[in-house]
Amino acid sequence: MPDSSIEKINCLIIGSGPAGYTAAIYASRANLKPVLYTGKEPGGQLTITNDVENYPGYPQGVMGPQMMEDFKNQAIRFGTDIRYEMITKVDFSSTPHKIWSETGHEIHANTVIIATGASAKWLGLESEQKLMNKGVSACAVCDGFFFRGQEVAIVGAGDTAAEEATYLAKLCKKVHLLVRRDEMRASKIMQERVFKTENLQVYWNTETIEILGEEGVEGAKIKNVLTGEISVLPVTGFFVAIGHKPNTELFEGQITLEENKYIKAVPGRSFTNVEGVFVCGDAQDHIYRQAVTAAGTGCMAALDAERYLSERNIV
Numbered sequence: 125m126p127d128s129s130i131e132k133i134n135c136l137i138i139g140s141g142p143a144g145y146t147a148a149i150y151a152s153r154a155n156l157k158p159v160l161y162t163g164k165e166p167g168g169q170l171t172i173t174n175d176v177e178n179y180p181g182y183p184q185g186v187m188g189p190q191m192m193e194d195f196k197n198q199a200i201r202f203g204t205d206i207r208y209e210m211i212t213k214v215d216f217s218s219t220p221h222k223i224w225s226e227t228g229h230e231i232h233a234n235t236v237i238i239a240t241g242a243s244a245k246w247l248g249l250e251s252e253q254k255l256m257n258k259g260v261s262a263c264a265v266c267d268g269f270f271f272r273g274q275e276v277a278i279v280g281a282g283d284t285a286a287e288e289a290t291y292l293a294k295l296c297k298k299v300h301l302l303v304r305r306d307e308m309r310a311s312k313i314m315q316e317r318v319f320k321t322e323n324l325q326v327y328w329n330t331e332t333i334e335i336l337g338e339e340g341v342e343g344a345k346i347k348n349v350l351t352g353e354i355s356v357l358p359v360t361g362f363f364v365a366i367g368h369k370p371n372t373e374l375f376e377g378q379i380t381l382e383e384n385k386y387i388k389a390v391p392g393r394s395f396t397n398v399e400g401v402f403v404c405g406d407a408q409d410h411i412y413r414q415a416v417t418a419a420g421t422g423c424m425a426a427l428d429a430e431r432y433l434s435e436r437n438i439v
């Protein structure tokens with residue numbers, strides 16, 4: 125039975141990764157009494173990673189899910205109202221903005237902070253799913269360190285794959301870059317870096333058939349699609365760098381998106397083209413995509429929301 129009463133709030137946060145929770149911590153401490161909807165993957169992308177060693181303040185490293193639990197508890201400590209539900213519809217055509225949750229609950233919010241993140245694209249192999257976080261990763265900057273001195277493979281042919289392959293080559297004994305066509309989409313300068321790196325071998329027209337191993341990666345079975353030749357690479361790490369998809373479908377038609385579907389923010393700020401709607405984290409960032417940068421922009425969005433409300437004497 126849908127809930128028919130309308131709830132009026134000052135600040136709605138959509139998303140529960142580092143950006144959303146940081147926005148929640150700042151908004152709660154500024155007395156905006158934020159309500160945060162977690163979405164279907166509470167904690168976001170970090171809940172599908174293992175060790176996080178590059179987030180400042182955790183000298184011994186921390187497990188991704190634990191870190192997000194810490195973020196959440198910090199937000200709760202200052203009074204954030206956390207709801208484990210999806211937002212399924214928004215109407216930003218007038219203020220306050222109207223938002224509906226999956227149960228049909230209607231909210232009128234003076235400010236909305238979008239922190240819905242992005243999702244890595246995967247190859248869709250069963251073995252990839254099975255070995256995720258056991259040697260299969262979509263983030264070389266996050267996980268490359270765990271494979272130093274080892275052989276790894278990376279799939280993709282865009283700027284991310286080129287950048288991550290050269291990054292991995294600095295840490296690993298050998299990097300095998302698997303490209304599905306006979307050319308790379310990456311910019312020429314990035315490609316040149318790839319070709320110049322001695323311990324980086326490019327495999328053209330190559331697809332992955334299976335990632336081998338049970339509890340960890342023990343190899344990758346690949347196929348040259350032109351010759352049909354199948355071979356096994358002796359790798360212990362397997363990186364997927366075939367792009368990310370921002371979680372922004374909900375906002376199509378309501379807010380200006382970039383051509384690549386990321387939300388368009390005013391450079392260096394969290395403002396969108398809609399008054400009172402702010403964006404932070406990976407939903408607006410296809411370049412850095414780090415927990416710490418997401419958290420930083422979450423802070424910016426909450427500060428911008430707070431200023432927006434106080435300039436209008438709303439709080």
Ligand code: NDP
Nearest residue numbers: 247280281282283284285287304305309365366367368410
């Ligand atoms: P892109 O969408 O640019 O590239 C994805 C790549 O993955 C393509 O080459 C594609 O192959 C390949 N791919 C897709 N699906 C599969 C599959 N199933 N199997 C094998 N390969 C597959 O994503 P990126 O993340 O590389 O880049 C996103 C954006 O960010 C781009 O605009 C990029 O320029 C930018 N960027 C810029 C950087 C910089 O300037 N330093 C760094 C990183 C990203 P195919 O070519 O055959 O379609």
